[in-house]
Amino acid sequence: MNVFPPMLSERLFVPFLDEVDGTLCLSAGATAAEMTAQATAHRLRFPLLLDESLPLKDQVAATTHAPASLRFGPYCDNILGMNWRLPSGRIARIGERVVKTTTGYDWLRFLLHSGTRFGEAVDYVIRLRPDCGFTAIAFFEGAHKALQTCVSKLLHSGWMHWWDAVDFITEGTASKVRVVVHCVLEEADIFTRQLELIASSSHAHLILQHHAPPPLDGLPDLVLKTTTDRLADLAAALSQEVERSIALCYSGVLHLYLKPGEDLAERIHALVQKVAPELHALGGDWHSRWLPAMPPTVTESAWIHTLEQAIHDSTTS
């Protein structure tokens, strides 16, 4: 027997900034720059940014991860709640404003990257992190083997938790490893010493840019998800067919950027055909903002239909 009667309306999120919890509720259409302006005033930041001028919802629609996912996890671990517009136009609350929940089924993570089949985000509640005030970007350059050694040393130690990003970037025939450091100024020397140590022990050349803005790579054309150890080989195999690739090393995510052109979708499709079997075998996947999602399997068609029916019922009753 219910202690409480059913609610008659949704408990929708209203815009707020909670500087104690480091949470911010804002329109899904707000740009990264607008979000940053609100957060910075409270010495907070949202580290998972790819483009300053685009709405956050476009970034979420383009990929599941950003470079700083190494330290803070994918978007779905940093977006806590949503006001979600159902296909009928009615709005439902999904998720919470607190950082931890196991209350009911996890629609938030399911919907976040499901496209527009089940509706679209109206507002996000995002998790902010302390703005430590100092950002540096390090580039390691050198032979391919030296760069691979750098990545291994950056990831396989207790330091791994403290890099904002470790990315393997390939443009044409040139490759480099990018490390983003975000810390208090007093700790900058400690990070610098560790980076120098890794460079010298890996026979790589280190270029360090202090007080650098966080890198904004833009929206990828194609995103591949594989395992951490398979990422370098995958990037190398595709390097000749793309303009630029950025491998988010720990996350196992490859962001691919192709030359614009009328045949862009066809070229992306060809790449997908080439790599999809291997990705799927590992429980990975691909996603492109230029291609429709994979058709559902027979089994999941029935599941999707049931969910759609429930959403339809919720909009007609």
Add this chain to the structure above:
Amino acid sequence: MFTSPAQLAGYGADGLGYKNHLPDAVVIPADAEELASFMKGAKALNVPVILRGAGTSLSGGPVAVQGGVIVHTSSLKSVREIHVEGFWCEVECGVALNDLDAVLKPHGVFYPPDPSSGPVCTLGGNVASNAGGAHCFRYGVTSNYVLGVEAVMLDGSVHRFGGPAGGRGLWREDWKRFMIGSEGTLAAFTRFWLRLLPLPEKVWTFRATYPDLKSTEAAIHALVAHPSYPAAIEMLDPRGVAMVESSQMACGLPEGSFMLLVEIDGPEALVNARVEPVAEILRQAGSQDVMFSDADDIRKKLWKARKASGGLLGQLSPSYVVQDAVIPKRALAEVLQLVYDEADAAGIRAVNVFHAGDGNLHPNFLFDSRVPGELEKVELISKHLMQRVIEVGGTLSGEHGIGNDKSSYMPLVFGPDSMRLQLAVPATFNPAHQMNPLKVFDNRRFTA
């Protein structure tokens, strides 16, 4: 298969010991194939099916409220693969959490979620309830680490959602998101692919005491915003401290104070530089008794006292309920005061030992379910607490799950549209509610 009352007695309750529901039978499949074969037959049996690991749930999850068969997954306890370069492992659902930790440690990696029941709780139960633990403030909960789930549906079909790469695999949608935290209401889990992290090299543990809630709250607020990103920020109230100090776990904690247990970890050069700034934060908030150590024996003693508190409660009182609400941290002092006021007025002992960094409250109400009226008093306090939790923007459960303990509060959380979305999930995978009926939502009744 067990069917005799003596054999079934151990399966009547979970960690929420005072609610007892004996199953009609218990089966222990030898392996995943046998489990799948049982699931296929279970539909025809037309009885409720309840999956159970170690039974340490604190929400009345793996119990047979409507009778039926409990499927005990204790035989599926193999760590099948550890892939250090790929930072993942593949484990069966019956592996105990601490056993996995022990196997991973020589490889220099770890699996971060760390509920207090780690020595016995199984990964199947952890995934089913989206378990957390003390170090989740920085590291996150189970759902942050599950890359893939192998699930057996009621028709015996076996599906792999995700895998070592942590994506969708061959599926269009990311179905594993519904599986994690589904409390045994959708499918039986047989194995998982879990994400791993490198072990931190250096750990410092701090202990600070405070005279009142306000100054404790101020310390928590300062710590959560600090660039040192503490791994854990735990709080014991004076009643919790007294409980520990009067037990075999006593470790010299100063009584009569609110105590914070804080941990920072990382590379030695970095974490050593953060020790004094963190100590200064604790002092500035009003503590005149800040201690810290990197010595393993001292640190372990402090954590043993913290983690054993659940067991101590069981020794102190014939029955107890632990709530699991999460609230915005600005409301910590106010909501804790509500707990004390309501419990004291009702003559019920309340002890608070919880994950302060996450705002994840664990008020423990000690009572005797054999005394008429005591359970009703606890339920009334819980009702008032949950109402306030939702009013301040919180949620019912952070890491224990809903089970049948909190299902009656769900209408506080979900409005009409979001409630329909919630109920659509079991309608998709388990429409007759044959799997773990009367859990999560109390209208999920199995009708044979």
